[in-house]
Each structure stands twice: as C-alpha cells, then as structure tokens.
Amino acid sequence: MERRKFLQNAGIAGILAAGAAPAVHAQGAPTIRWRLASSFPKALDTIFGAADVFSKTVSEATGGKFTISVHAGGELMPAFGVVDGVQQGTVECAHTAPYYFFGKDDTFAIDCAIPFGLNSRQMTAWMYEGNGMKLLREFYKPYNIVNFPMGNTGAQMGGWYRKEIRSLADIKGLKMRIGGFGGKVLSAIGGVPQNIPGGEIYQALEKGTIDATEWVGPYDDEKLGFVKVAKHYYYPGWWEGGPQLSLYVNQKAYDGLPAEYKAILAAAASHAHIDMQAKYDAKNPAALKRLVSAGAKLHQFDKSIMTAAYQAAMALYSDLSAKNPAWKKVYEDYAAFRDEQHLWFRFTEAGFDNFMQSGRFATTKAAPKKK
Structure with a gap:
C-alpha cells in the first residue's frame, strides 16, 4: 500500500506498530516545532494531561521531527484567551473546553456540552459518525480554526x-x-x-x-x-x-503540514480523546470514597x-x-x-x-x- 494512503487511514497504534515514524524521518520530512496553549493548570493531570499525551504521541510517531510544546493556562496567554491566540496565529494550537467561548457565539458550546445534551459516547458518535465534525468544521472556518475532539470527562458531578x-x-x-x-x-x-x-x-x-x-x-x-x-x-x-474537550489548530499552520503529519495529528488527538476518559473512569471511584471519608x-x-x-x-x-x-x-x-x-x-x-x-x-x- 502507498505509504501516504496508509498513514492517512491507520490509527496511531498501527502507525507506531508498522514503524512508520522512522520511515517518515527517512523520507526527509520537515522538522516542525509548534506550541500548544492549554486552558488548564498543570496540577490537573487528567484534563491538562491530555495535551501531553497528544504531544508525546505526535513526537513518537514522527521520530521527533514534529514536536509540540505544551503550556498551561496563563503561561503564554490567559486560559480564556486561547481562541484568539489560535485564530491570530500567536500559537499554532490550543487545548480547551469550547463552551468557555460562548460569548463569541453560543454555537461554541455545542462542541463541548450543553445542558441535557449528549453523553460522552453519544457525543463521540455524533462527531465521528454523525454530522458533528462536518458542521463544526464549517462553523470554525471563519475563526481560522480546524477542530479535533480531544478528550471527554464523562458525565460530571453537580x-x-x-x-x-x-x-x-x-x-x-x-x-x-x-x-x-x-x-x-x-x-x-x-x-x-x-x-x-x-x-x-x-x-x-x-x-x-x-x-x-x-x-x-x-x-x-x-x-x-x-x-x-x-x-x-x-x-x-x-x-x-458528556463534555468534550477540543484541539484547536490554526488553519494556516495546519495547511502547511505534510499529509503524513496531518494524519498523525488526527490520530494522536483521537488517542488522547480516549485516554482522557479512561483515566477519569478509572480514577473517580476511589477519589469519591476518599472525599466522603x-x-x-x-x-x-x-x-x-x-x-x-x-x-x-x-x-x-x-x-x-x-x-x-x-x-x-x-x-x-x-x-x-x-x-x-x-x-x-x-x-x-x-x-x-x-x-x-x-x-x-x-x-x-x-x-x-x-x-
């Protein structure tokens, strides 16, 4: 199979297992350095940590040729300033909860969670198999943003x-x-x-x-x-x-990536998306017992x-x-x-x-x- 087609269709596990990263390196793929602005503090290893999982996966899948440094809320810009940062190209990407920005347009909230909306599995289904991704990509286009689902906490406490x-x-x-x-x-x-x-x-x-x-x-x-x-x-x-977190990527920065890097970016975001909820589901039961104690x-x-x-x-x-x-x-x-x-x-x-x-x-x- 042609390598480019393989990378566009393979999941991240397949990419790594097939040894695609060294091959990408050998083909003379460019060295790219991006910065990611998070809306979350480092102390929250689950919600902030999804960006770290994403960044590490991208680096490993490209043999270190494509690296993304992750910055906590307030380091590069205010936690609620990341949309402006990505839109203007101050940073190449951000990790955030889209509903923080409903003041720009209420439609932002649908990309995260609205009261009495979809649960986490339903939200993922709408994004990947329904019309969610298509509709939101259209919505974000005037903001110079390409969006990817990147995490879900599952149903939250009140x-x-x-x-x-x-x-x-x-x-x-x-x-x-x-x-x-x-x-x-x-x-x-x-x-x-x-x-x-x-x-x-x-x-x-x-x-x-x-x-x-x-x-x-x-x-x-x-x-x-x-x-x-x-x-x-x-x-x-x-x-x-079922609140969904999103990776926001500046349109120009995204367009400048080789096709292989675009495929790896999408696969890494998907991996981080699953990883986040797995962590919450595994860690919440014991934490609830400790809080009651x-x-x-x-x-x-x-x-x-x-x-x-x-x-x-x-x-x-x-x-x-x-x-x-x-x-x-x-x-x-x-x-x-x-x-x-x-x-x-x-x-x-x-x-x-x-x-x-x-x-x-x-x-x-x-x-x-x-x-």
Missing part, C-alpha cells in the same frame, strides 16, 4: 455547595462558578453564574466570593480541595452529561430543580434557534441525533446499567446464605 440545595428556592441568588454555557440555564432558574478559571476557584469559594462551584468530578475536585470549604456534593451535573455529603438534586432546569434549557435552545442561524444549523442536527440515541440507549445502556447498579446489588444482598 458541584460543591456551602449549604444544602433542597428546592428551587435555594437556587435563587446563588453565586456559582459554572463553566460556560450552563450558566445561562442557571441564571434562568434564579442562580448567578460566575466564569472562573480552574486555578482560581478554590480561593473564590474559600473567601465566600462564590457560594458554590462545579468543576469535573471526584478525582479533579479532590485535587482542587473543594471539600475543605464546601461539604455538600451534588449530582448529577445536568449541564455536562473527608466529610463530603452526597446529595441528589431534587426532581423539581432538574425539571425546571430542563424546561429552561429547552426554552433557551428554541430562542437561540430563532435568533442565531449558526446555532440553529448545528443544534437541529445535534438534537435529532440525541433523540435517536436516547431511543436506543434506553433499551441497552440504561437498562443494563440500572440492573448492574441497583437491582443486581439489591438481589445479592437479599439472597439467603447457604446453610
């Missing part, structure tokens, strides 16, 4: 609160750090959203500048120390059922809160579809895909998970002991 949230009345006036687009819905049900970078949340919660915060889930939340200043830990994070009190959101938030979200999406053509084009396809996925998952994933997480254990505990 955050940390200084006091219990028993009903919708307790949301009224609540100052909460909430990432991106979810704040619009929180505001609609009476909360006061605050957009604060990950590295600054603890101090704001400790000082009482905010009453509550969400981040990701147990593993990251433990590292950030939230249990020390807010004991009430709620679930689920209805605003983030440290005093965290687990609560499930009252159904009245979930219902009010859902209704507010649907009203918001309808309003945006009437006002924003870009949103309407992407969201209508996203929503149709979501409905089909729910039709399928209710018979398979949901049924299986419900039994494994409740029925199976209830049956096991109730089973009589053999004499």
Whole structure:
C-alpha cells in the first residue's frame, strides 16, 4: 500500500506498530516545532494531561521531527484567551473546553456540552459518525480554526455547595462558578453564574466570593480541595452529561503540514480523546470514597430543580434557534441525533446499567446464605 494512503487511514497504534515514524524521518520530512496553549493548570493531570499525551504521541510517531510544546493556562496567554491566540496565529494550537467561548457565539458550546445534551459516547458518535465534525468544521472556518475532539470527562458531578440545595428556592441568588454555557440555564432558574478559571476557584469559594462551584468530578475536585470549604456534593451535573474537550489548530499552520503529519495529528488527538476518559473512569471511584471519608455529603438534586432546569434549557435552545442561524444549523442536527440515541440507549445502556447498579446489588444482598 502507498505509504501516504496508509498513514492517512491507520490509527496511531498501527502507525507506531508498522514503524512508520522512522520511515517518515527517512523520507526527509520537515522538522516542525509548534506550541500548544492549554486552558488548564498543570496540577490537573487528567484534563491538562491530555495535551501531553497528544504531544508525546505526535513526537513518537514522527521520530521527533514534529514536536509540540505544551503550556498551561496563563503561561503564554490567559486560559480564556486561547481562541484568539489560535485564530491570530500567536500559537499554532490550543487545548480547551469550547463552551468557555460562548460569548463569541453560543454555537461554541455545542462542541463541548450543553445542558441535557449528549453523553460522552453519544457525543463521540455524533462527531465521528454523525454530522458533528462536518458542521463544526464549517462553523470554525471563519475563526481560522480546524477542530479535533480531544478528550471527554464523562458525565460530571453537580458541584460543591456551602449549604444544602433542597428546592428551587435555594437556587435563587446563588453565586456559582459554572463553566460556560450552563450558566445561562442557571441564571434562568434564579442562580448567578460566575466564569472562573480552574486555578482560581478554590480561593473564590474559600473567601465566600462564590457560594458554590462545579468543576469535573471526584478525582479533579479532590485535587482542587473543594471539600475543605464546601461539604455538600451534588449530582448529577445536568449541564455536562458528556463534555468534550477540543484541539484547536490554526488553519494556516495546519495547511502547511505534510499529509503524513496531518494524519498523525488526527490520530494522536483521537488517542488522547480516549485516554482522557479512561483515566477519569478509572480514577473517580476511589477519589469519591476518599472525599466522603473527608466529610463530603452526597446529595441528589431534587426532581423539581432538574425539571425546571430542563424546561429552561429547552426554552433557551428554541430562542437561540430563532435568533442565531449558526446555532440553529448545528443544534437541529445535534438534537435529532440525541433523540435517536436516547431511543436506543434506553433499551441497552440504561437498562443494563440500572440492573448492574441497583437491582443486581439489591438481589445479592437479599439472597439467603447457604446453610
């Protein structure tokens, strides 16, 4: 098979296993040095670490000819300045949560997570097998950005609160750090959203500048120390059922890559995409146990809160579809895909998970002991 065609179609494991990296080097491929600006602090080895996994894979697959240095939020530019950085060519690429930038256009949020949206598997399916990648590539073109999925945390927790949230009345006036687009819905049900970078949340919660915060889930939340200043830990994070992180690449920089490097870039991003969620799924259970031991009190959101938030979200999406053509084009396809996925998952994933997480254990505990 022609080498170029092979590299364009092979996964990263195939590239490395087939010894493609030395061959690329031998063919006189150019030496390229890029910089990646992350929106996350280095302390969060899962979410920040995806960029490191990506960079290492690119380097290994090209025999060190294509290297990408990774810089934490604030090193090269502010955590929320990475879109401008990539768009203007200040850096060649960035790793971020697209919903941070809904202020530019609400459509950014769909590339990450919107309240009551797709879960992580469904989001990946929409991006790779549905119309997600095509529609978002069209959306990002005016920003000089080529996007790649690069990580997903899985469904998140509902955050940390200084006091219990028993009903919708307790949301009224609540100052909460909430990432991106979810704040619009929180505001609609009476909360006061605050957009604060990950590295600054603890101090704001400790000082009482905010009453509550969400981040990701147990593993990251433990590292950030939230249990020390807010004991009430709620679930689920209805605003983030499957938040996807993205690699943003400057269009001109991308166009300047050899075809082999473009294929390796895509494969490395895909590898990092899977690696991130694997890490979260593996690390969160033990971290949750440690947080409970440290005093965290687990609560499930009252159904009245979930219902009010859902209704507010649907009203918001309808309003945006009437006002924003870009949103309407992407969201209508996203929503149709979501409905089909729910039709399928209710018979398979949901049924299986419900039994494994409740029925199976209830049956096991109730089973009589053999004499």
